[in-house]
Amino acid sequence: MASSSPFLNATGISLPSSGSIRRRSHIVSRHDLPKLSCKAVSSPPRLSFSRSDRFLSPEVPTPIRSVTVRSQLSTPLISGNDEWGTWTALFATGAFGLWSEKTKVGSAVSGALVSTLIGLAASNLGIISSDAPAFAVVLNFLLPLAVPLLLFRADLRRVVQSTGKLLLAFLIGSIATTVGTALAYYLVPMKALGPDSWKIAAALMGRHIGGAVNYVAIANALQVSPSVLAAGLAADNVICAVYFTSLFAIGAKIPAETVPPPTSDAETNKDSESTNKIPVLLIATGIAVSLAICKVGALLTKHFGVSGGSLPAITAVVVVLATIFPSQFGRLAPSGEAMALILMQVFFTVIGASGNIWTVINTAPSIFLFALVQIGTHLAVILGIGKLLNIELRLLLLASNANVGGPTTAAGMATAKGWNSLIVPGILAGIFGIAIATFIGIAFGVKVLKFM
Numbered sequence: 395m396a397s398s399s400p401f402l403n404a405t406g407i408s409l410p411s412s413g414s415i416r417r418r419s420h421i422v423s424r425h426d427l428p429k430l431s432c433k434a435v436s437s438p439p440r441l442s443f444s445r446s447d448r449f450l451s452p453e454v455p456t457p458i459r460s461v462t463v464r465s466q467l468s469t470p471l472i473s474g475n476d477e478w479g480t481w482t483a484l485f486a487t488g489a490f491g492l493w494s495e496k497t498k499v500g501s502a503v504s505g506a507l508v509s510t511l512i513g514l515a516a517s518n519l520g521i522i523s524s525d526a527p528a529f530a531v532v533l534n535f536l537l538p539l540a541v542p543l544l545l546f547r548a549d550l551r552r553v554v555q556s557t558g559k560l561l562l563a564f565l566i567g568s569i570a571t572t573v574g575t576a577l578a579y580y581l582v583p584m585k586a587l588g589p590d591s592w593k594i595a596a597a598l599m600g601r602h603i604g605g606a607v608n609y610v611a612i613a614n615a616l617q618v619s620p621s622v623l624a625a626g627l628a629a630d631n632v633i634c635a636v637y638f639t640s641l642f643a644i645g646a647k648i649p650a651e652t653v654p655p656p657t658s659d660a661e662t663n664k665d666s667e668s669t670n671k672i673p674v675l676l677i678a679t680g681i682a683v684s685l686a687i688c689k690v691g692a693l694l695t696k697h698f699g700v701s702g703g704s705l706p707a708i709t710a711v712v713v714v715l716a717t718i719f720p721s722q723f724g725r726l727a728p729s730g731e732a733m734a735l736i737l738m739q740v741f742f743t744v745i746g747a748s749g750n751i752w753t754v755i756n757t758a759p760s761i762f763l764f765a766l767v768q769i770g771t772h773l774a775v776i777l778g779i780g781k782l783l784n785i786e787l788r789l790l791l792l793a794s795n796a797n798v799g800g801p802t803t804a805a806g807m808a809t810a811k812g813w814n815s816l817i818v819p820g821i822l823a824g825i826f827g828i829a830i831a832t833f834i835g836i837a838f839g840v841k842v843l844k845f846m
Contacts, residue, residue, distance in 0.1 A: 474523035488739030506742045507631040513746025532744045542684040542712040543734035546727040549720040553826045557819040563793035564823040567776045568603045574771030575599040582764040590622045596839025604831025605800030611705040612835040620748035629762035645791045650812025680730040713829045796824040
């Protein structure tokens with residue numbers, strides 16, 4: 395009897411109790427053991443083989459070994475249950491995306507796209523899992539946490555007072571994006587995307603009024619699939635790289651300002667100092683305030699029964715607070731934006747890792763064509779209306795940059811072109827876009843695009 399036990403355990407079958415074996419000892423022997431074993435293993439719990447007598451033949455180790463090898467090859471190098479390994483991969487990829495922006499290729503396509511593509515490749519090549527539990531933590535907690543951190547400067551009163559005609563140009567650009575979205579969706583309905591077609595159109599509309607965080611918030615609220623979300627990000631970043639180059643080409647003959655950048659703005663001075671040294675206390679305070687805002691936003695979403703997640707409510711709460719308490723939130727802005735940038739890079743890595751590379755390849759071309767028509771219409775409308783209203787070309791170009799790229803690219807363009815007096819207004823216009831784009835994108839998608 396002792397010699398039969400190892401074989402039965404190797405097949406994963408539970409042995410009867412010792413008492414039962416003793417009672418049936420007149421039946422079970424080493425000679426007729428195969429007949430009894432054949433009945434016991436007629437339906438093994440994990441491996442499925444034939445019930446023929448060959449199951450207990452000497453060749454049985456071969457199929458068992460082959461199944462084990464296939465299981466190991468299908469398991470990611472970093473399994474979903476390896477929490478430390480998964481978080482290391484996510485933050486390392488996000489850090490690499492940020493570093494890539496210092497290179498020519500990375501600065502052309504953006505760190506967000508680099509992180510997304512690396513995450514996509516890593517999950518599809520079996521390096522990391524495509525559905526690790528850590529992904530849910532990023533989507534449910536780290537992403538909402540990043541939204542208030544990005545909007546600590548969203549003082550709407552200062553936006554109106556400081557931007558002047560640039561705000562008018564920005565609003566024209568927002569209307570131009572809306573017109574471009576409707577026209578592009580009519581010409582390029584992206585039917586291959588199925589129910590995600592109008593949703594990704596609404597997300598790209600928010601992206602080209604505010605920024606990447608609005609794209610994410612709208613896609614999250616409308617429940618866009620990860621593969622389509624990654625494909626949209628990839629296609630849009632290529633379009634944006636070409637578009638920003640076009641804006642610089644159009645404004646090539648506009649001279650730089652001769653006056654130095656303003657130094658009387660106290661917040662500008664504080665910001666320049668904080669770039670070199672960010673106090674730890676402000677970082678801790680910013681995170682604590684952002685967590686509290688997320689809690690309030692979640693409570694409001696639950697209380698009013700709003701569908702689509704808590705990101706719109708969180709956005710509304712932080713904009714109201716930043717407008718009521720501008721100086722307090724302004725001091726938290728530098729550290730908050732630094733933290734938000736890291737969290738957003740991790741989020742883009744998760745978006746890539748959750749996607750299927752073949753779905754991205756198949757859907758990206760239609761999204762690329764949609765974004766091309768959308769951005770082209772945006773540029774034509776903003777330049778046409780701006781010319782009718784006698785708005786300076788540089789204001790129109792900077793406003794368009796703030797629409798499509800957000801406050802960071804707007805400030806970069808103003809600095810590179812030497813339009814020093816427009817650096818702060820460009821940042822404020824971009825922040826204003828982030829504050830309003832989520833609501834506009836969701837509303838236009840649900841009320842218009844869904845029925846087109």
